Amino acid sequence: MANTIEVINPVHNPNQIKIGDRTVAFMQSQTKLDEDSKDIIIEEAIKILSHCTIPGRKGHITNIAVGYVQSGKTLSFTTLTALAADNGYRMVIYLTGTKNNLQSQTSERLRNDLKTDEGDDYIIVDTNESIFAVDDIYNILETGPEVLLFPILKHHLHINRLADIFSAPTLVTKVKQCGVLIIDDEADQSSFNTYARKNASKPEWEEDDFSRTYSSILNLKKSLPSHSYIQYTATPQAAFLIDSNDILSPTYHTVLTPGKGYTGGKFFFKNQDLQLISIIPDTEVYHYKENPLTSVPDSLSRALQEFLISVAIVVLIQKREKYLSMMIHVDGRCDTNIKFATWAQCTKQNWINALGGPADDFGTQIVRDSFKPAYNSITKYMTDIPSFDEVMGTLIRAMVRTKVHLVQSKGGTVAEQGISWESEKGHILVGADMLNRGFTIEHLSMSYMPRTTKGKSNADTIEQRCRFFGYKLNYIDICRVYLSTKSLIEYNDYVDHEENLRAKLNQYESLAEFSKHSNAMLLADTLNPTRSNILSSKLVRSKLSGWKQMISLDCYQENKQRIHDLLKSMDGKFKNCPDYDGNIIRNHRFAYVQVDEFIDFFKHISYGDVPNITRRNITIQYLIHLRDSMNIKYVRLYEISYQAKKLDDLR
Known part of the structure; x- marks a missing residue:
């Protein structure tokens, strides 16, 4: 496998980057943003592009954009796409994530936001469908004004296929002349060489195992003589801790500003006015070996009741939102997800059956009264509170119109195209890896997350599970998060680390300066910065002799x-x-x-x-x-x- 020449060519002068028709058109389509927010997004996109290789110049550079979880990174790289199109770049490749649902999500957003089906500015290329992709790409680059967009799965087969297309004799000369951006969404996931520690004790690097995604990314970079590789992530620890000479180690960084109304770590874990966190008792923290619960834990029942009451009030009575969602994230085992999805469905159905009985029935009254603590809790920060009787009058309909989804690759109920959010009033998503980084759970208000580790957690891993961050001020009064005590401590420590890291990054232009002067990668003793398998050890004794x-x-x-x-x-x-x-x-x-x-x-x-x-x-x-x-x-x-x-x- 070959690699591109490791020469960093002169980058853009920011003052020479133009804001053209495509950028203006995209910004005008973002009607929910005010002008100040648009200016910030464009300014940050200009900064990123100014650190990219000039189109047609031989060489490459790696940069990183650091945002918050669920803060609008997709909006940033879509703006960057439009800006690049205005400045002579002809191709943009998106490594969209490791799951099909993430690729579909990104492709759909690009199609909607850039109006790819309506004009002559962009073409989304599906290299999986056409056996004539080489000819199609060549013809567009030769004759048309369109910028080619390639949203592909972050999987070695898909990445290598695209590298082979660009290496075809017909395209080699044409690709040399193109400015190309590679946007790696959730860049710290799967992209780096995850076998560094495993390989450390082997005497020769030829015997090493290089993670296939890492190798395929190097292959893709080799096929593009003029390109810039831009990493987007909310958890940059891995990118900052790999060796600075690694091809995927960034040179420049941009700290992304969250939009107005963003609710992130500081809002949930450092808020003195709203107490949105509930503790799951240690006895109810599920573990398939050490604590294999045999019945629905009380904390899960309470979370389900609060969520269903939220649907009744916010969606059916107040009509503030069209629907709400709940996430149940326990562990990565399929059988665990099935168990909790079954519990959620059966519990909901039992409540429907009980509340549908005669009003004077003793059993009906017991179930009805069991919802009062949940009603009191969920209305604590609410204005214009409907009465308990009014809520209970709509609760059965709220439960009937709430659907439980098992979100996993094996036996899951969510189709490849995703969830039809507006088809129901409530959604309860049960899963693990497919609900992690990159996946947006629309209108998420309730999170039940007993998942934890016995030892130190990895900071970047736990942070990426925070699907409950985002733009939620319209219904923040009914947002709740259920966590173990250990997780609550870890998240508080992570927020302190994250804010310190972002402050330090904002002080320096390049990561070389940041590394020289900053100790912002220091973490509390409760956390490891990242997974250890990307960090090398025992190399000198085994390999440098x-x-x-x-x-x-x-x-x-x-x-x-x-x-x-x-x-x-x-x-x-x-x-x-x-x-x-x-x-x-x-x-x-x-x-x-x-x-x-x-x-x-x-x-x-x-x-x-x-x-x-x-x-x-x-x-x-x-x-x-x-x-x-x-x-x-x-x-x-x-x-x-x-x-x-x-x-x-x-x-």
Whole structure:
């Protein structure tokens, strides 16, 4: 597998980026935004684009946009798409997520927001459908003004298929001339090499296992001589902690501003006016081995009652919203999801049956009275409160018009196209991974989340489960979140970390400056920053011993010039190695080079395969360690058999 040349070309001057017809048209379509909000979104899109490779210039760059969970990152990269189209970029690729529902969600939003079916500005290309994709792409790039949009699944088969299309002989020359953006939505999920720790004890990188998505992204980058790779995420810990020389490590960053009315971590966990968090007792925190509950826990019953009363009041009586949603997120096991979905459905049906009995029936009265605490709780912050009797008069209809969805790949009830939100008054979604990062649960008001870990949780993982963040001020009075005590502590600590991180990022232009001056990646002892399998360890002992020839035929000319420039700068500094016994093949020479000078040189030596890329990065990482911890100032550089051929030929 080959990689693009690792040269960062001059980026845009922000003042030269124009706001053209496509950007203006898109902003005008966002009728819910005020002018100040539109200005901020455009300003941040200009900043991102100013750090991108100029269309047609050979090279690539990686940047990152950091937002909040559920804060409008899709709006940001759609604005960036329109702005890129106004500034000469012809193709935008979206790595939409690892689940089909995320790809469908992103494709639909692009189709609606950019009006791809109505004009001549954009074409969404489905590379899965057409066997003539190469011809279709070539014809548009050659003759039309349209910008090609490629929303694809973040899966190695889909990414490699697109890389193969761009590598087709018909397209190679045309692609070189194009400005291309690769937008990696939820970039910290699946994109990085997740086998770094596993590989650490293997003696050779050729034996390593490189995660297939990571390898396919490198393959895609190799197929695009001029491109910019933009990571979008609310949890950038992984991107900041991987080695700075990794191809997916960002150079520049942009902190995205949430829109007005956003309710995020600070609102839910640091709010002194609204107490929106309820605690799930430890005895009711489900674990399939250690606490396999055999009946519906009281906290789940209470959450269901509060949610159904919310539907009755907000949707049926007050008509503030067309529908509301509830999320039940327990663990990643299919059998667990089925159990909780069954509990939710059966509990709801039992209440329907009981409340449908005669008003003077003792059993009916007991069930009716059981809803009073939920009614009192859910109306605590409400104005114009309907009476308990009025609510109970509509509650059966609210329950009948509330549907339980099992959201998982095996045996789930949610079709590929997603949920028809407006078809019901209430939705109860039960699932795990498919309800994680990237997936938007419309009008989510109730979250029941007993999922936790015995040890430290990963900060980025738990944060991405916060589907309850978003723009909810219209019904924030009935929003509730049920968590374990451990999770509540972790989320409070994460909010402190997140706000500190964003403040520090805003102080520096590049991540190099941020890394040099900031300690914002520090976390409370309750959390790990990210999953450990992307972080390397035990590399020096196992892999940085002995000699290794590192050949790069893919990048031969570029590397030859860099080596020539280095040797020329060292004229007069070399010393011959003694005792070569007249054998010119053994006639070597060496010179001392400052560590920083050599690191700068080695960073720009390009390799066309993952093992050598990794070997180079880890070597640099170790040299930095030696420089900083052991005060090593020089490396000894050898030129092997320097007289075996004419010097110019060697160089």
